[in-house]
Amino acid sequence: MTGRVAGTVLYRAIADELGQRVVAGEWKPGQQLPTESALVAEFKVNRLTIRQALAQLQRVGVVEICQGSGTFVANPPPVLEISVDPAQQVIDEGSVQATVKSVTNDVTESVIAYTRDRNEPAARHLRLPAEHLGRLDTLVGADGDPFAVSSYWLDDRRLGDLAAKWMPDGPLATVLRDVFDVTLYYDWRAFSAVAAGPIEVDHLGGHLGAPLIVRDGVSVDSDGVPVFYVRRRIRAERASYVVHYRR
Amino acid sequence: MTGRVAGTVLYRAIADELGQRVVAGEWKPGQQLPTESALVAEFKVNRLTIRQALAQLQRVGVVEICQGSGTFVANPPPVLEISVDPAQQVIDEGSVQATVKSVTNDVTESVIAYTRDRNEPAARHLRLPAEHLGRLDTLVGADGDPFAVSSYWLDDRRLGDLAAKWMPDGPLATVLRDVFDVTLYYDWRAFSAVAAGPIEVDHLGGHLGAPLIVRDGVSVDSDGVPVFYVRRRIRAERASYVVHYRR
DNA sequence: CACGATTTGTTCGTATGTATT
């Protein structure tokens, strides 16, 4: 279980060495590291070995590698604290704004695509047969930057033309209330994590396999009937969900 | 922003192809994929290219690569649903059990190490000078399997001999109550994600860079004084934190 | 805007080490 000492393997030893130099401040956040060729010369190893070391540092979020320009010390972006309050049940146009108000004051949501998608778990959550399922993908922006990708699974018969009736910059709750006369309530939300796939990398940046926060859950209407199952992915460095306990 | 079609690059095309075969059920979960040599023969590419494709599938959690034995379709392990309830403020020996009771009925916590660690953020959360900071690392097990790694930052003067006075299988709340006569209350908890580093891989398995759920927060005593700042890491496939909304 | 220089990305080939069976 207890693996061997880091260092017996060349690329991990180099990754450790470079990582320590970064925390020691040899290169400041945003600054460029030596080029791969320079590191090859310094450590006298193959370029692939250097690349493995740099790739590991990128996975752990220490550096950012940019083709054509170089490798840079990752500079920590502002983290949005999104508050979670089980007492607040109604979802309205202001609630999204309010929950992330700590840093940002401009939250938008735009449609990426609407497709049919027979997702079994989603169908179970909605208590719907899978053939009536539609999936709406949206991109959430904070202060103009892409921030999160959301997928909403919903009843295609009830809300199939939601994408067409979308209002610029959303958010979804507004559209549902103004166009479909549906008031949304939280039912449950769950927090987990996944590795970024090609879709998330396309819209959010970062690299394949980068850790993402996943927040999924079900929202219901005033009768308690499930309206959608949602699965939102956010780059891990960008946000955290905070629960405050009352005493 | 919208990247090019996956497939212009060899290893990604192969990764997509293999991934599709997995979802198509050509190999069932737990079953072994063809060996790297076999895939080299089938796709007529270099072994490094095959390895890049497999590595990507591993990062996204589709397969598991085991040195010496082979590459296998990832087996979806049972997910522990850990409930988050801001109404429950007291942390006692049963609360940890209760929150994860959905699947497991045996939760343990054992000490890995106690070190001095001047962690600035932790010091701020505890309103303590960094030189009085101690860090206690523990391993949480569920049903005998390693489940989570926790790091507690605490006041070395007040709780420095906590590790020595640890009771087998913990949990921490019991030790603090029985040995130090401290009753714990939640102050706040936050959820985020990170990539697994060497320490987490050592104790939890998985691979470097695998997504982990991070739950950090502060617990206080009955006077509202911070007792510790905790940062817990769980393999993403193993658990999710659930918030139920009351109506 | 074009072009070349620089820097990272992909792919080939080969050899050897290490864990598992």
Add this chain to the structure above:
DNA sequence: AAATACATACGAACAAATCGT
């Protein structure tokens, strides 16, 4: 102990992205 399968490392070449002239 031997065979199998993945891990690490070296060397070389070309492709693709970026940046300055």
